[in-house]
Amino acid sequence: MSEVKFFYGENIPLEMHKVRIVQKLNLLPVEHRQKAITEAGNNTFLLKNRDVFMDMLTDSGVNAMSDKQMGAMMVADDSYAGSETFTRLEQKIVEIFNKKFFLPAHQGRACENIISQVFIKPGQIVPMNYHFTTTKAHIMLNGGSVLEIPLDEALNVNSSFPFKGNMDVEKLKMAVEKHGPGNIAFVRLEAGANLIGGQPFSLENMQEVRQVCEAFGIMIVLDASLLADNLYFIKTREEQCRDMSIREITRALSELSDIIYFSARKLGNARGGGICTNDETLYMKMRELVPLYEGFLTYGGMSVREMEAIAVGLDETMDENMINQGPQFIAFMTEELLKKGVPVVTPPGGLGCHLDAMRFVEHIPQNEYPAGALAAALYIASGIRGMERGTMSEQRDEDGNEPFSDMELVRLAVPRRVFTLSQIKYALDRICWLYENRKLIGGLKFVSEPKILRFFFGRLEALSDWQTKLVKKFKEDIGDSL
Numbered sequence: 001m002s003e004v005k006f007f008y009g010e011n012i013p014l015e016m017h018k019v020r021i022v023q024k025l026n027l028l029p030v031e032h033r034q035k036a037i038t039e040a041g042n043n044t045f046l047l048k049n050r051d052v053f054m055d056m057l058t059d060s061g062v063n064a065m066s067d068k069q070m071g072a073m074m075v076a077d078d079s080y081a082g083s084e085t086f087t088r089l090e091q092k093i094v095e096i097f098n099k100k101f102f103l104p105a106h107q108g109r110a111c112e113n114i115i116s117q118v119f120i121k122p123g124q125i126v127p128m129n130y131h132f133t134t135t136k137a138h139i140m141l142n143g144g145s146v147l148e149i150p151l152d153e154a155l156n157v158n159s160s161f162p163f164k165g166n167m168d169v170e171k172l173k174m175a176v177e178k179h180g181p182g183n184i185a186f187v188r189l190e191a192g193a194n195l196i197g198g199q200p201f202s203l204e205n206m207q208e209v210r211q212v213c214e215a216f217g218i219m220i221v222l223d224a225s226l227l228a229d230n231l232y233f234i235k236t237r238e239e240q241c242r243d244m245s246i247r248e249i250t251r252a253l254s255e256l257s258d259i260i261y262f263s264a265r266k267l268g269n270a271r272g273g274g275i276c277t278n279d280e281t282l283y284m285k286m287r288e289l290v291p292l293y294e295g296f297l298t299y300g301g302m303s304v305r306e307m308e309a310i311a312v313g314l315d316e317t318m319d320e321n322m323i324n325q326g327p328q329f330i331a332f333m334t335e336e337l338l339k340k341g342v343p344v345v346t347p348p349g350g351l352g353c354h355l356d357a358m359r360f361v362e363h364i365p366q367n368e369y370p371a372g373a374l375a376a377a378l379y380i381a382s383g384i385r386g387m388e389r390g391t392m393s394e395q396r397d398e399d400g401n402e403p404f405s406d407m408e409l410v411r412l413a414v415p416r417r418v419f420t421l422s423q424i425k426y427a428l429d430r431i432c433w434l435y436e437n438r439k440l441i442g443g444l445k446f447v448s449e450p451k452i453l454r455f456f457f458g459r460l461e462a463l464s465d466w467q468t469k470l471v472k473k474f475k476e477d478i479g480d481s482l
């Protein structure tokens with residue numbers, strides 16, 4: 001890697017860009033933050049952006065765009081059919097992925113809708129390294145089911161294994177033997193496996209998966225939404241790829257895939273999405289659905305400006321000094337927290353830094369939503385908005401029983417090129433303060449609980465006056481400062 005090394009002292013992440021457009025942030029006093037989280041039903045999804053200091057909810061659609069992307073958007077060629085902009089995007093896909101056929105879609109889940117409708121027959125299964133929320137929903141909607149076969153290591157919160165996103169190839173073979181290749185719609189690999197902490201798979205693992213799939217005539221679908229981080233980790237963690245360029249690694253992964261789809265809200269730092277393949281038969285099958293759900297074949301629900309931004313953004317994704325930014329800041333956060341003994345997911349992945357609520361607030365039982373409570377407490381202590389990824393994000397079964405999730409995480413997403421190191425240091429300061437005062441954090445209970453995707457709109461209440469006590473302690477320790 002062509003990374004900057006510091007001569008004195010420790011290496012810290014270095015921003016490889018300058019900031020020329022800024023947005024003013026607002027940091028409310030601590031009592032106002034308590035009021036805001038109460039009004040939001042202790043659900044960070046329901047906070048208003050104007051009450052948030054650092055928005056670490058997600059990396060979706062909130063990555064910073066470059067001057068080149070903004071410039072390209074100004075010269076987009078608008079037309080319903082046959083726009084030059086679409087041609088430029090199509091050519092960029094050929095250049096980067098070496099895939100001839102490209103179908104545009106308005107975002108990642110729209111691609112999942114098309115792929116699932118075309119390729120899943122009722123009763124079929126889709127083996128994958130790990131599921132993503134929208135992916136699973138579309139597969140199930142079409143009568144299929146998800147078979148998760150990650151390595152056992154994937155669910156080990158604290159690990160030093162570099163590729164926790166790998167698929168267990170032995171389990172894949174067993175699944176093919178058990179169900180028969182005809183009952184497998186396709187095998188799905190997710191780059192930068194989102195729900196286990198943005199964890200990558202290796203090129204070697206994908207090569208092994210490919211061998212099994214080829215032997216049984218099963219197709220591989222690559223979800224490339226979080227590909228940028230995965231590319232960086234392959235380059236920095238996988239011996240056989242040290243001397244390959246990011247472009248070469250991308251081509252190698254692409255060659256092993258029959259279909260690639262992505263959310264451009266993440267990959268390419270823009271909006272929109274798309275599907276590409278080299279197989280004309282697969283392309284023709286999927287193509288029929290694009291005008292039905294997305295729009296004409298040369299825009300697929302995207303504006304021409306978005307398409308220009310994706311084309312430039314994909315190009316920039318091939319730059320090591322661009323894609324290293326997210327992972328380096330996340331690694332810095334994770335390592336600093338480890339030094340202070342704060343429980344976090346290791347090794348650091350892409351997407352964000354993940355607090356392990358199961359240990360952070362080990363006194364809160366899972367039916368009182370430790371990760372939800374920690375996310376609410378962190379907002380009070382800092383004005384930072386994270387996302388609960390634990391039991392609150394699960395759904396009750398038909399009998400109303402609540403399944404407890406494998407992990408209780410608070411995800412602090414690090415949108416690409418958005419925050420500076422001083423802001424990250426502020427976040428670390430407040431997380432460490434909260435960790436020292438963790439015994440003050442109490443549980444939550446639902447007061448309004450939607451049946452479907454309850455984590456989006458559900459409202460909760462603190463189980464005691466713990467939040468008032470937390471504010472009091474904050475004022476004693478940190479004073480009247482924000």
Ligand SMILES: *Cc1c(COP(=O)(O)O)cnc(C)c1O
Pocket residue numbers: 060107108109110132134135190194223225226263264265266272273
């Ligand atoms: C975000 C995401 C999607 C869905 O993309 P949207 O653009 O939000 O619809 C699919 N897969 C993964 C891995 C994602 O992170």
